[in-house]
Amino acid sequence: NDTGNESGGDSGGSGEAGLTLSFANSYTEDHPHTRCGIDLVAEKVADADAGMTVETFPNSQLGGNTETFASVMSGDIDMDVQGSAALGSTYEPIGVFDAAYAFDDADHLFGFFDSDASDPLKDGFEEATDTKILDVWYFGDRHFTANQPIREPADLDGLRMRFPDSPIYLSNAEALGADATAVAFEEVYLALQQGTVDGQENPIPTIHSDNFDEVQSHISLSSHQIGSQMIVVSGQTWDKLSTEQQEVLQRAVSETRAENRACIEEAEAEILDEWAAEGTIEVVDDVDVEAFRTQARAYFRENLDGRSLEFYESFQQAQ
Amino acid sequence: MTDTPETSGGGPPRPRPAVVRWLETAELTAGAALLTVIFALMLTQALQRHLPVAGWVWTGELARLGLVWLTFSLAGYLLGRDAHITLKLIDFAPQAWIRRTVWIVANLVVAAVCLAFTAEAVELVFGGSPQSTPALGIPMTWVYVIPMVGLALAVLRAATNALLPGPANPETRPAGTDAQEAHR
Amino acid sequence: MSAALVVLGILLLLALRVPIAFAILGPCITYMAVTDQSTGLSLRTAAQEVDSFPLLAVPLFILVGVTANRTGIADRIFAFAQVMFGRVRAGLGYVNIGVSVGFSWMSGAALADVAGLGKMTVPAMTSRGYSRRFSLGLSAASSLIGPVMPPSIPAIVYASVAAVSTAALFAAAVVPALLIAGGLALAVYLWGRRQPHLAGRRAEPGEARSATLRVLGPLGAPILLLGGILSGLFTPTEAAAVGAAYVLVLGFCYRELTPRGLWRIVVETATTAAAIAIILAASGLLGWILAREQVPQDIASFLLGFTDSPVVFLLLVNLALILIGTILEPIAALVITVPVLLPIAVQFGVDPVHFGVITIINLMIGLLTPPIGGVLFVLGSATKTPMHEVFRGTAPFLVPLLAVLALLTVAPDLVLFLPTYLGL
Ligand code: NA
Ligand code: NA
Numbered sequence A: 001n002d003t004g005n006e007s008g009g010d011s012g013g014s015g016e017a018g019l020t021l022s023f024a025n026s027y028t029e030d031h032p033h034t035r036c037g038i039d040l041v042a043e044k045v046a047d048a049d050a051g052m053t054v055e056t057f058p059n060s061q062l063g064g065n066t067e068t069f070a071s072v073m074s075g076d077i078d079m080d081v082q083g084s085a086a087l088g089s090t091y092e093p094i095g096v097f098d099a100a101y102a103f104d105d106a107d108h109l110f111g112f113f114d115s116d117a118s119d120p121l122k123d124g125f126e127e128a129t130d131t132k133i134l135d136v137w138y139f140g141d142r143h144f145t146a147n148q149p150i151r152e153p154a155d156l157d158g159l160r161m162r163f164p165d166s167p168i169y170l171s172n173a174e175a176l177g178a179d180a181t182a183v184a185f186e187e188v189y190l191a192l193q194q195g196t197v198d199g200q201e202n203p204i205p206t207i208h209s210d211n212f213d214e215v216q217s218h219i220s221l222s223s224h225q226i227g228s229q230m231i232v233v234s235g236q237t238w239d240k241l242s243t244e245q246q247e248v249l250q251r252a253v254s255e256t257r258a259e260n261r262a263c264i265e266e267a268e269a270e271i272l273d274e275w276a277a278e279g280t281i282e283v284v285d286d287v288d289v290e291a292f293r294t295q296a297r298a299y300f301r302e303n304l305d306g307r308s309l310e311f312y313e314s315f316q317q318a319q
Numbered sequence B: 001m002t003d004t005p006e007t008s009g010g011g012p013p014r015p016r017p018a019v020v021r022w023l024e025t026a027e028l029t030a031g032a033a034l035l036t037v038i039f040a041l042m043l044t045q046a047l048q049r050h051l052p053v054a055g056w057v058w059t060g061e062l063a064r065l066g067l068v069w070l071t072f073s074l075a076g077y078l079l080g081r082d083a084h085i086t087l088k089l090i091d092f093a094p095q096a097w098i099r100r101t102v103w104i105v106a107n108l109v110v111a112a113v114c115l116a117f118t119a120e121a122v123e124l125v126f127g128g129s130p131q132s133t134p135a136l137g138i139p140m141t142w143v144y145v146i147p148m149v150g151l152a153l154a155v156l157r158a159a160t161n162a163l164l165p166g167p168a169n170p171e172t173r174p175a176g177t178d179a180q181e182a183h184r
Numbered sequence C: 001m002s003a004a005l006v007v008l009g010i011l012l013l014l015a016l017r018v019p020i021a022f023a024i025l026g027p028c029i030t031y032m033a034v035t036d037q038s039t040g041l042s043l044r045t046a047a048q049e050v051d052s053f054p055l056l057a058v059p060l061f062i063l064v065g066v067t068a069n070r071t072g073i074a075d076r077i078f079a080f081a082q083v084m085f086g087r088v089r090a091g092l093g094y095v096n097i098g099v100s101v102g103f104s105w106m107s108g109a110a111l112a113d114v115a116g117l118g119k120m121t122v123p124a125m126t127s128r129g130y131s132r133r134f135s136l137g138l139s140a141a142s143s144l145i146g147p148v149m150p151p152s153i154p155a156i157v158y159a160s161v162a163a164v165s166t167a168a169l170f171a172a173a174v175v176p177a178l179l180i181a182g183g184l185a186l187a188v189y190l191w192g193r194r195q196p197h198l199a200g201r202r203a204e205p206g207e208a209r210s211a212t213l214r215v216l217g218p219l220g221a222p223i224l225l226l227g228g229i230l231s232g233l234f235t236p237t238e239a240a241a242v243g244a245a246y247v248l249v250l251g252f253c254y255r256e257l258t259p260r261g262l263w264r265i266v267v268e269t270a271t272t273a274a275a276i277a278i279i280l281a282a283s284g285l286l287g288w289i290l291a292r293e294q295v296p297q298d299i300a301s302f303l304l305g306f307t308d309s310p311v312v313f314l315l316l317v318n319l320a321l322i323l324i325g326t327i328l329e330p331i332a333a334l335v336i337t338v339p340v341l342l343p344i345a346v347q348f349g350v351d352p353v354h355f356g357v358i359t360i361i362n363l364m365i366g367l368l369t370p371p372i373g374g375v376l377f378v379l380g381s382a383t384k385t386p387m388h389e390v391f392r393g394t395a396p397f398l399v400p401l402l403a404v405l406a407l408l409t410v411a412p413d414l415v416l417f418l419p420t421y422l423g424l
Helices: A032-048 A065-074 A092-098 A106-114 A116-129 A167-176 A185-193 A204-209 A235-240 A243-278 A289-303 A306-317 B018-048 B059-073 B075-080 B096-126 B145-163 C003-015 C020-034 C041-050 C054-070 C073-085 C091-104 C110-126 C132-142 C153-162 C166-192 C205-230 C236-253 C259-292 C295-306 C310-327 C330-347 C352-368 C374-383 C387-410 C412-421
Strands: A019-024 A052-057 A079-083 A131-146 A160-162 A179-181 A199-203 A218-234 A282-284
Touching (some): A032 A052, A032 A131, A092 A116, A092 A167, A092 A218, A092 A306, A106 A131, A106 A218, A116 A306, A131 A204, A131 A235, A167 A179, A185 A199, A185 C236, B018 C259, B059 B075, B059 B145, B059 C259, B075 B096, B096 B145, B096 C020, C020 C041, C041 C259, C054 C073, C091 C132, C110 C132, C110 C374, C259 C295, C310 C330, C310 C387
Parallel strands (some): A160 A199, A218 A282
Antiparallel strands (some): A079 A218
């Protein structure tokens, strides 16, 4: 369905007034990825007055992750915010963005993405999916919560930890030395509360918005994963845009990256302050990150292969 | 399993040709197998957490796929038995020709809908999507094979229905004795 | 092509006896073609709606209900309820309600209850001098306890669509279900005062003992389900599988389950679940179209311009849902209306769990009213009674049901107190 007659080159689509792009994500309306993410892109595109508007569909209105990305590939949704792990089910190597300790922090992540070293990854992905990655946004670091502190790998012994059920997350569990167990996201709160599982891992805004802090005593700041979100646009859509419109869209997404990160970090700081003030959950900030990192990186060097291993190693060279 | 296994009631009493009986048995067997799979996987998921085995995280995903397949695998069987959940108000119409006309129109509409959906399924099966399921890595193109077959059978059943004289037992039909209704 | 045209098309096809799932799909597929969506998107969107973990509980709880019905568990509960409530005046009225409450812990749907129990309770009552109309009406009305009390198929669907906790919704519905039982019991009491000939009958001691022993097994089901969830042995969705396993084992122990009987149970469950699931899938596609056409936002701005009182809003919702419930199958109605109405309800400050319980009861009341009224049809056919006769018996019982609904609308604490107390 991507070989239609629309692909008649850049002359065909240029100057189309009133082109409307749909931009979806799976986050609630007050999540930073909506508020300081897709909404900001829509504003910037509107201000640029390039004969193009962005209509936003937050909160999985147009479907869950697997489904919306399929729609981006088929050109039914123009743009989407997607985690690397989810994209890994279409183009496996991109999943390593979500590998434990693949990056040190958001600067490292952005630095790699902006460098030439990321080109093979982007090109491979675009070729496999007929979509284009416009930029990467920061999603916050993932940390452990449990009813005890988790300061070093040995602290995970005997704990049933809930991890999302995609291959890279399960590798992360193994790399960190955790015992992964399956619980659908909808049932995590209850499973934690009733002790069906002992702990889980997620970024601070998710832990807060889903109230996991009510049912867990400790959050251990392991930062074992630098959460990233790819901003993808359908190849069919991209080809329809004029060169000017492409520039406007690219600029809107890239300029939003810094504001989006500031927004996430501000939200995280507020939540940590709130937890400290109300004592709902104890924040463990003396995690032996180096021990986890060494173990995880050794694991991935051993267990990744092919392009995934190449990419994983190129992350560390990009520092 | 020589005869079509009974669903609790509702089946039209008219005799069915052997090929239809055979297809119905196949559809029912598929449906029963999928239900059993969902049941077994959920039971496994509940138990395995308390057993000293490594965590299986794909049980939920396979069970969800089982529900997707169950949804489409019995569409034709239910059509053949007039056992989809349906507002059967028109069956109160005293004129036989009205009931007959509506029956034909309704089944042609269903046949058209199922045909369009079969075409969608064909595209999803043969369109070469690079996606696979997150946990098990099953190609998404395989996922739609069962829906494709189920919907294609539903086209045939709806088209055949339109040729038949009408719903079974028109006088008692509005009372909806179907098991399907009785347990929804 | 607008959303309004899609909805009109659906109503037309429903009137033309097109099965609900296909009546929804027809105009939706037309919309997708007219708006130039790619081939495959419709099926992907529909399939995605049922690709949901919480919804796995739907076929499993249907399995529990079908098994309980087919292995004589309903009879055991009936005998026990007779021992418990049979001794007072109009006692069989209370027995009727009691059976529904007992069975409701194993059944998630009204029509399951009324088909199985109606066949048993109506003849029992009429043969003992209760008027046929009263017996039918009470059996129909009390069948609403099944889908309100956990486990509840509508609650599972609501929790999935609204992304709230199934367990919280289950807990929230216990008090409302008991209030419905209480309201109906009050109606029986008021009616019974004018029926001096309906004396009760005290059970023989032997009879009482055997009925109690025979009900212990079925009584274990809710204890296992709730205990298992609350002690963290398994999650609510997994509990459905554990419950099904338990009831099947009971059936084997009671020697009520032959291989052929088991096959019938599996087939009945699979066909019933498939018939519901395809409606869910179709409704998912309609929901996608309504979201794309920004219908929820339009309705929200209309309503917010009209009132800012949550109670007025909920009363309007009650009215709209009862109307919708009279013509639409409850599961389809849930999947279509919840994505539209819930965000608005949240803007009005209504708790999603409270909203869920109210929505479910509203749509269930629609099962008792013409022109569609699924309970009226099923009870009518199970007891070989014309539908209008069933409705004449049911109509008076709408009064206590609507009174309970009104009470729950204005007093959210009645709904929210239990889930809050359990920390869900
Ligand atoms: Na129930
Ligand atoms: Na009853």
